[in-house]
Amino acid sequence: MKPAPVGYLRPTSLEEACRALADDPDAKVLAGGQSLVPLLSMRLAAPSTLVDINALPGLDGVEVDEAGVRVGALVRHADLLAHDGAARVQPLLRMALSHVAHAPIRNRGTTVGSLVHADAAAEMPAVLALLGGTVEVVSARGTRTVAGADLVVGPLESSLAHDEVATSAWFPALADGQGVGFAEISRRQGDYALCGVAALVRRAAGRVVEARAAYLAVDETPTVVDLLPALDGDPDGDPDEARLAAAADLALASLSPAGDIHATEQYRAHLARVLTVRVLREADDHARRRGQGGAA
């Protein structure tokens, strides 16, 4: 299990990196490499050249303001997980990042790299899509912004062109009245999830006015499902069991869980159902606590 021969470039400017990618359609960007190096070792990927962006300046910052959190392409998962400002503005980041692999992998792997790696079993693409975040992309042709919902187009396939470098990701802040929840089931904590669900609920005037969930490791791409139709009209009390069960039914109608050696289709569907109820309740509780002036 060794990588095939590969060329290596370590550009020191973004322009140089973009030029290297534009010149070689088989070149690939290397940031943390925590998903890419295993693919190289198993020879599932064999790029001609690795364009290592670790020496590029200005990509290792986390910027937090009232609107959201901007994460540079060289920010390691562990540093974003530990960032109190980011967790305060968008608590779902810390909830989800604690499930991203194990600490030694989070120390090297980057959040933006995980997004553009486009693995439907990964946490952060689902979080970005759920929150309506974006990824900033640069190439020799210019700069553009990709919506989180449009980022993953197939298994390990992003909508980025081969010559584009993702320079940052932006996650919107949690708005007034919103709450979030996250849960996943894996065989060992930190391993790839058999099924994971992130949820966002917003309450206004004692009612649920926004409710959606994002699913990872269920479909071939992270799937976001609008669950408000099942919870709409909820009177003042907790969303009751019947409504939560209806929301899970609604979610399952939009999902096509696949079976593999770790979980059958039926088991994965069961997990999606159970976790939907769990995270919706968690997100709703969170929204209530925040609505009462409680802490994030």
Add this chain to the structure above:
Amino acid sequence: MSAEEPHEVHLVVNGTTYDVQVPARRLLSDALRHDLGLTGTHVGCEHGVCGACTVLLDGRPVRACLLLAVTVDGHEVTTVEGLAGPDGTLSAVQEGFRQCHGLQCGFCTPGFLTTVTAGLRENPDPTHEEAREMVAGNLCRCTGYQNIVRAVERAAELGREQA
């Protein structure tokens, strides 16, 4: 440019600088073992699952099998060989593993020792749950986990006594 063109890499391992020529595809785990002869770092699964190859990169635990040696040019690496004192005195973590029989066949041990060394630096007084969490990314195929968790807790005690 040939894909196998060697790259000059300066690795600072356990305080010593090594200048080596490696192809870009050389994993850090292989550079340590084959190019530098530091065979304490063990290679298990080679795709980041087992944790046997864990080393410290600038003080933080990372998987040596998920890093290309060329990418850590100039950075500080600590392997299991670098944990004992210069006179061979065992570190608190090594001593904890010795006292609590935190190893059986020993294959996974270097990865546990480096992981726990960094873990206790960050959290010198872990709860039982935190001690379990600290080693959760490493696999032991002898299933010695109970003693390994005890060893983490003992190492924390020893570390506090030494402090």
